[in-house]
Amino acid sequence: MRAADRISRYSAQERANHWMVALLFVLAAASGLALFHPAFFFLSNFFGGGTWDRILHPFLGVLMFLSFLGLMVRFWSHNHYTPADRQWLRRFRDVLNNHDEGLDTGKYNAGQKTLFWVMVITTFLLLLSGIIIWQPWFAPYFPIALLRVAVVAHSLSAWVLIAGIFVHVYAAIWVKGTVRAMTRGDVSRAWAKKHHPAWYREISK
């Protein structure tokens, strides 16, 4: 396909920002999982051992939060729910079965929007609870009863975020042509028409 025929979906800045968040997510998630279950403790070896894992994890998390703020601001306005999203959610089973015909999806579908808000909420919860349990800098200033709640909130938010990212990554593999949107910035006309027809109409005006 000729390059001229392709539609720009993500600018270079958006892509750079996305991959910055993605990289920091992988590092924060791996170093965090190491502390969550003994089965994942081996992951701490990638960070220089348990102590380095503990030292680095909060800094990686804060960097992820800061770079995510950039994505959040860039994509916020595209992620408000519309009546078309209700239709998408109702036909979720069809979507899973690759029968997504007739859905008038905008730049993002209801699944993507839901993931966006899940990421916004969990990232903020992770930052807040993470600061509370951050040894040795902040944790000593909080009562132990609060540390207990924060550590559970941190684990649960992290799990929801990691599970969400699994779905996000799989959706990109499943819906062909999507990865290129975030690596090279463009999509085919057919991709736009099929998956995001309302967006396609809008940008074709």
Added chain:
Amino acid sequence: MASQSLDITRRSATTTQPPDVRGAVPQVAKLIDISKCIGCKACQAACMEWNDYRDEIGTCNGTYNNPPDLDANQWTVMRFTEYEPEAGKLEWLIRKDGCMHCADPGCLTACPSPGAIVQYGNGIVDFHEEHCIGCGYCITGCPFNIPRLSKKEGKAYKCTLCSDRVAVGLEPACIKACPTGALVFGTKEDMTHHAEGRIADLKSRGHAQAALYDPQGVGGTHVMYVLPHGDKPEIYEGLPKDPGISAWVSVWKGVTKPILSLGLGVIALGGFIHYVTKGPNEADDEDAKEDEHEGR
């Protein structure tokens, strides 16, 4: 932290059986008889001497609590309380505070680093600081607020119950130093029996509520108190009445940990199965068809 042991009942962040070849080892206990304690702090000094730590010299906070709190360099402290059981009567309560060596240790449950906390066959709960990563989860897990992170190197410390001395048949240093017999050490069975005699004596002398403090919420402890006011442990500088591992810690380290870990695996597998059964969602074929139709 102490010498190598072959009698390890539990090991932090370890899902297989730790070395425990000898099997049944007698359970030990330290008994602290509050009614006999004169607050001389010989136990504090002996602890510093045997374990060879020295805290920075601090400042007096206007009480007899000196130093005022536990620290990475202070594994036991005397806590003094002026208590008025009734108007006009004063009792000076002195409690030696330190690790209780719970049978169900919250610190060990919370610890994410394999082998940083172990529980020996004799019941002693010990920190192995060379495996400690400094996350402070033990602080979160402990119902008695005992572990302290060192400001120097970020490792957690607490009373070892002199596991190194006990391993070679000696009593803990604090026991050896106590001049009044307020501290005694032996098997848990013997100490419980000894406490019964002390409690009977206290009851005969007007302390009707005298009781043994061996809280069952943590499975019992290997450091027990004889409390003259056994019905009100909290008057002894906040000794918890019914301690247990917090429900938050149990949720976090109990069901959550394995179920959520499994959940991530299930989601990843679900994606794979979806791909091989439903196949990818492709748009470009239709694109090609459309191009043909429009004769481009």
